[in-house]
Amino acid sequence: MDKEIIKEANRFVLGCKNKTPEPRGYGSPRISSEVADCSMPMTFDNLSFCGFGCVYCFAYFFKSNNPAINEISLKSVDVDSTIKAISGHPTHKNEKLFYKHFYKRKFLLHWGGLADPFCNIEHKNYCAFPLIEALGDMNYPTLFSTKGAHTLLSPKYQKLFQKFSKQRNFAFQISMVTGNDALARDVEIGVPSPTKRLEVIKYLSDMGYWTILRLRPFIIGITDRDLESLLERALEAGIKGVSMEFFALDARANVGMKTRYDWLAKLIGTPDLMKYFSMLSPSERGGYMRLNRLVKAPHVKTVYKFCTENKLVYACSDPDFKELNTSGSCCGMPDFYPANPLLQNWTRSQLTYHLKEARRLYHQTGELALFHLTDVYKDEPFLHDPNLANDHVAVIGHCTADRYNLTQFHILQEQWNNLRSPANPRNYLHMKMVPVSVDEEGNVVFRYNPMDYEERWVEEGIDLTI
Amino acid sequence: MGIQDFLGKGKATDRSTKYEELSKGKTEGEKRKLEMQLLKPEKIPPHLSGLADKNTFSDIAKRTVKVVFPDSESLTLFRKHFKVSDRIEPSLLGIDKLMAVVQLLEDRKITYDDKSKKAS
Numbered sequence: 001m002d003k004e005i006i007k008e009a010n011r012f013v014l015g016c017k018n019k020t021p022e023p024r025g026y027g028s029p030r031i032s033s034e035v036a037d038c039s040m041p042m043t044f045d046n047l048s049f050c051g052f053g054c055v056y057c058f059a060y061f062f063k064s065n066n067p068a069i070n071e072i073s074l075k076s077v078d079v080d081s082t083i084k085a086i087s088g089h090p091t092h093k094n095e096k097l098f099y100k101h102f103y104k105r106k107f108l109l110h111w112g113g114l115a116d117p118f119c120n121i122e123h124k125n126y127c128a129f130p131l132i133e134a135l136g137d138m139n140y141p142t143l144f145s146t147k148g149a150h151t152l153l154s155p156k157y158q159k160l161f162q163k164f165s166k167q168r169n170f171a172f173q174i175s176m177v178t179g180n181d182a183l184a185r186d187v188e189i190g191v192p193s194p195t196k197r198l199e200v201i202k203y204l205s206d207m208g209y210w211t212i213l214r215l216r217p218f219i220i221g222i223t224d225r226d227l228e229s230l231l232e233r234a235l236e237a238g239i240k241g242v243s244m245e246f247f248a249l250d251a252r253a254n255v256g257m258k259t260r261y262d263w264l265a266k267l268i269g270t271p272d273l274m275k276y277f278s279m280l281s282p283s284e285r286g287g288y289m290r291l292n293r294l295v296k297a298p299h300v301k302t303v304y305k306f307c308t309e310n311k312l313v314y315a316c317s318d319p320d321f322k323e324l325n326t327s328g329s330c331c332g333m334p335d336f337y338p339a340n341p342l343l344q345n346w347t348r349s350q351l352t353y354h355l356k357e358a359r360r361l362y363h364q365t366g367e368l369a370l371f372h373l374t375d376v377y378k379d380e381p382f383l384h385d386p387n388l389a390n391d392h393v394a395v396i397g398h399c400t401a402d403r404y405n406l407t408q409f410h411i412l413q414e415q416w417n418n419l420r421s422p423a424n425p426r427n428y429l430h431m432k433m434v435p436v437s438v439d440e441e442g443n444v445v446f447r448y449n450p451m452d453y454e455e456r457w458v459e460e461g462i463d464l465t466i
Numbered sequence: 467m468g469i470q471d472f473l474g475k476g477k478a479t480d481r482s483t484k485y486e487e488l489s490k491g492k493t494e495g496e497k498r499k500l501e502m503q504l505l506k507p508e509k510i511p512p513h514l515s516g517l518a519d520k521n522t523f524s525d526i527a528k529r530t531v532k533v534v535f536p537d538s539e540s541l542t543l544f545r546k547h548f549k550v551s552d553r554i555e556p557s558l559l560g561i562d563k564l565m566a567v568v569q570l571l572e573d574r575k576i577t578y579d580d581k582s583k584k585a586s
Contacts, residue, residue: 221494269494276498282507292507294482419522431510437523444522
């Protein structure tokens with residue numbers, strides 16, 4: 001691997017792995033910036049940094065752009081205080097808010113948004129252990145997103161997850177960009193091998209836990225090289241779903257990012273990654289470049305077919321092909337989970353669920369669904385709480401008075417009605433939803449827009465009614 | 467309405483089918499080149515308005531332009547020759563006279579010189 005990348009990863013991320021985190025000072029959970037189409041908008045990390053060095057890491061892209069992060073200060077959430085908050089005794093303002101809107105009704109906690117809960121830091125310190133044990137004791141539904149097979153297979157964690165295996169309040173997304181151990185070493189520094197990760201999928205699945213193969217980011221040129229074999233191996237290991245999202249490129253690249261881009265470009269076979277992405281990404285989505293549907297289609301078809309043929313949940317977090325989700329959660333959580341219904345406790349008030357329903361309606365009846373803002377984002381009081389939108393990127397540019405009155409719903413409404421916004425459903429989903437009118441409340445009404453590929457796939461015998 | 471709305475029927479099929487056929491057995495580098503040649507995204511139709519309101523989807527909105535005058539004197543001069551309503555928001559009342567001037571330009575019965583910024 002490129003020496004500069006290893007040096008940078010050591011400076012930025014892996015340097016943390018031998019550190020002991022400060023026991024408090026990191027604020028989490030937070031509301032996901034993807035609230036518009038996210039089934040689990042309460043996203044949690046226990047640490048301010050991750051002890052894995054993945055070359056494609058989007059959190060690295062965000063964090064390395066922060067000029068305050070030259071000197072790494074590794075901080076943890078206050079574990080005792082978080083346990084108290086979840087169990088009904090919140091003390092701080094944020095804890096009270098999250099208790100009111102989420103903990104109280106045992107809303108599914110998604111752990112692993114910007115860092116890996118079972119990374120090398122956890123492997124050394126076990127600082128998250130008391131919190132995970134408490135979540136088990138409380139039967140609190142939790143989905144982990146991780147690559148930390150070595151930590152999960154440590155005797156301490158084995159014992160813990162054995163203890164709660166009948167209760168099944170935990171679920172696991174195991175992330176992989178390839179099934180090839182050698183190729184993985186080229187893009188993931190200090191991360192357990194794919195073979196080890198498949199082992200942990202089997203281990204957890206055999207205990208009865210809901211496990212998901214998280215093909216994210218799906219890097220065209222890397223992930224597709226052994227896709228069929230990876231899917232087969234994961235199925236054999238016991239996965240219940242596959243969740244995919246394609247690698248996206250931030251146009252605002254610093255030196256560290258450019259070094260990583262050059263390395264990725266070399267691996268996928270293009271001389272200039274920035275040029276490749278800017279040429280193939282729809283400009284309507286802004287500077288966070290996502291390749292267009294036509295490039296992704298063959299890979300989506302492979303995974304969708306595999307999932308439907310093997311009765312797995314197909315989940316797609318990508319804006320393209322989001323309509324193909326077979327559950328309303330693009331992380332791959334089931335619509336129904338009788339073994340522990342608390343794992344169904346994610347929100348349907350988001351676009352993934354409604355797009356999936358619209359695609360099914362069209363292929364079952366031929367009817368074209370209409371999307372109304374107040375239908376899509378109904379029944380979620382947290383969307384209307386002004387205290388939960390203060391740290392949304394959209395508040396930048398608003399004066400302080402506006403900022404403190406702004407709610408997540410206001411932000412969603414502004415994006416919904418602004419047809420030039422990259423976050424507008426028309427642009428973000430690249431015409432999967434088309435604006436057709438304005439309703440009585442003055443909000444744009446969108447309509448499901450069937451596309452060529454759907455007709456073609458149906459002709460090929462692919463079932464789109466699921 | 468329907469499948470042809472965005473990706474024109476047959477158009478995208480041709481490109482993606484062609485890509486699938488041509489990429490078989492190719493190296494990663496060759497595949498990237500092919501993608502860049504064949505699979506560029508289609509531009510989605512532009513929208514006139516940013517923030518949508520009840521007029522956004524009307525035929526009138528599609529035929530509407532906003533004019534900003536360089537200074538108030540220019541607007542005063544414009545008002546002298548054309549009827550401007552100030553009700554709700556300033557707008558031109560009656561387009562016939564303006565269109566007659568435009569038609570003269572079109573028929574080259576009057577001309578406009580970009581350099582001197584004068585009509586003759």
